Amino acid sequence: MKAATWRGINEIGVEDVPEPTILNSHDLILEVNLSATCGSDLHLLGGYIPAMRSGDVLGHEFMGTVAEVGSGVTRHQVGDRVVVCSFISCGQCWYCDNQLWSLCDNGNPNPGITEALWGQSIGGCYGYSHALGGFAGSHAPYIRVPYADRGAFPIPDGVPDERALFASDAAPTGWTGAHQAEVKPGDVVAVWGAGGVGQMAARASMHMGAERVIVIDRFDNRLEQVRTHIGAETLDYEEVNVVAELRERSGGRGPDVCIEAVGMEAHSPGPQYIYDQVKQQMRLQTDRPTAVREAIYACRKGGTVFTLGVFAGLVDKFPLGAVMNKALTLRGAQQHGHRYIPEILDLMSRDEVRTEHLATHVMPLDQAPKGYEMFKNKEDGCVRAVFTTQN
Structure with a gap:
């Protein structure tokens, strides 16, 4: 499948990458509908975040449709429309129990890098370097979602995709x-x-x-x-x-x-x-x-x-x-999204939180290099570039 990848400092590519598969029983595979650029992605492009590797798939703000579920997933089924928190958290450690979700002890399988940087490791994040787990990002047609019962949230009927998208991170x-x-x-x-x-x-x-x-x-x-x-x-x-x-x-x-x-x-x-x-x-x-x-x-x-x-x-x-x-x-703090996303989706369903205006430029995934250039340079009033990942 084609995905938008980090190729080096200030270089974005669109290239073939392997399709994700279920690795653990609590995983699901999401068919990505929309995936947004984020200001923190620009730090990756500038080379300021350590442990990026050429070919890493970018993107951490996204929503889509459940395509496959692991045997241990109980809250989602194929066909559900969900938004996924950008941070990956287990839901069972001390930090998750205390609603400090981005500090999860188990969400980041590469804790050594951030322990060296900050004294302790934090949770994982999609598409945000091997320092935060090395997880493939969302600028792709499909993405693996670990701890799916914790990190994926059903989108209420009537909430449009472009509104629900920003319940992922912003x-x-x-x-x-x-x-x-x-x-x-x-x-x-x-x-x-x-x-x-x-x-x-x-x-x-x-x-x-x-x-x-x-x-x-x-x-x-x-x-x-x-x-x-x-x-x-x-x-x-x-x-x-x-x-x-x-x-x-x-x-x-x-x-x-x-x-x-x-x-x-x-x-x-x-x-x-x-x-x-x-x-x-x-x-x-x-x-x-x-x-x-x-x-x-x-x-x-x-x-x-x-x-x-x-x-x-x-x-x-x-x-x-x-x-x-x-x-x-x-x-x-990094975001404790698991704590706030249900409330935000409810407010979105009642039109008390509207975010569609942030998606100023919506374009196909194969235009990701152009989208990031516009986003970085604030061209044509770009607030967020959003990629449609399905043909």
């Missing part, structure tokens, strides 16, 4: 950020990044009762999506002093919660961007923390900063003094 990641940051009724929340995850973090914050939600970005089309489809306020960081403007909009204190939804390749208009970019390119640091720094400075004293964007390793010029002296709570 929406539950946003829900993870807002919930784990403990957004409360009456809070002022600032979100850095107006991509799919940032928009969903804003929507989740509003759902949890935030009084004001302000999303920060520089691309007009994404900020317009926030205003039109999410209903949050916006700031263009190239036109205003973000810290001062957030202070003005929050009674002079600063936001109660600051959610960073940009990640390790953050941009900024100032000279620190050049500094961070040069150090990253020279591998003197692995991540550009521009947005996290700004969130820390902007957050009110005693508030919470949540790093929702993907980071891989080490950063420079991190304002730890501000974290300590302002009494900030600093948290972060």
Whole structure:
């Protein structure tokens, strides 16, 4: 079968790969209907995530139709329409029992790499390097889904494919950020990044009762999506002093919660961007923390900063003094999607969460190289490229 693969830094190919098969009784084989690009995929393209190999199938945000089930699968049958959480979790370890699904002890069969990077291993993720398990990704006609009774969720009738697709990763990641940051009724929340995850973090914050939600970005089309489809306020960081403007909009204190939804390749208009970019390119640091720094400075004293964007390793010029002296709570997580996807699908079925607008460019799988180029360079207002994988 044809699949979109990582061929090297900034190189995507479409090539023949073996069709997946049932390896364990708890597996299912999914016929992929739709598979989306994600901002964290760009870190793979840039060579910032370790343990990628030429020919690895990309993609981790997807939905489709069950084509085959293992003998131990009890919750799904052939023909079911399901969305699959991007993180792979067993559902039986201590972390899964405590709803910390992305920290699963058993989802990643290659724990040594992340143990060396971070001290302990986390769960596995589809199409996201051998550091997170070496699982084949979703930019293919078929994909093997381990722990299928845990990670695949039936899509309610009436929820269109392009809406359900983003219940795989973007929406539950946003829900993870807002919930784990403990957004409360009456809070002022600032979100850095107006991509799919940032928009969903804003929507989740509003759902949890935030009084004001302000999303920060520089691309007009994404900020317009926030205003039109999410209903949050916006700031263009190239036109205003973000810290001062957030202070003005929050009674002079600063936001109660600051959610960073940009990640390790953050941009900024100032000279620190050049500094961070040069150090990253020279591998003197692995991540550009521009947005996290700004969130820390902007957050009110005693508030919470949540790093929702993907980071891989080490950063420079991190304002730890501000974290300590302002009494900030600093948290972060990969998505605990198994915890939030059922709620999100229910909200989608009642039209309280809509995500179709994120799929700005839908194209056949054989156009994946073009789709990724458009997505990376924000060409033609591309927010997400989505691949149809079936003829």
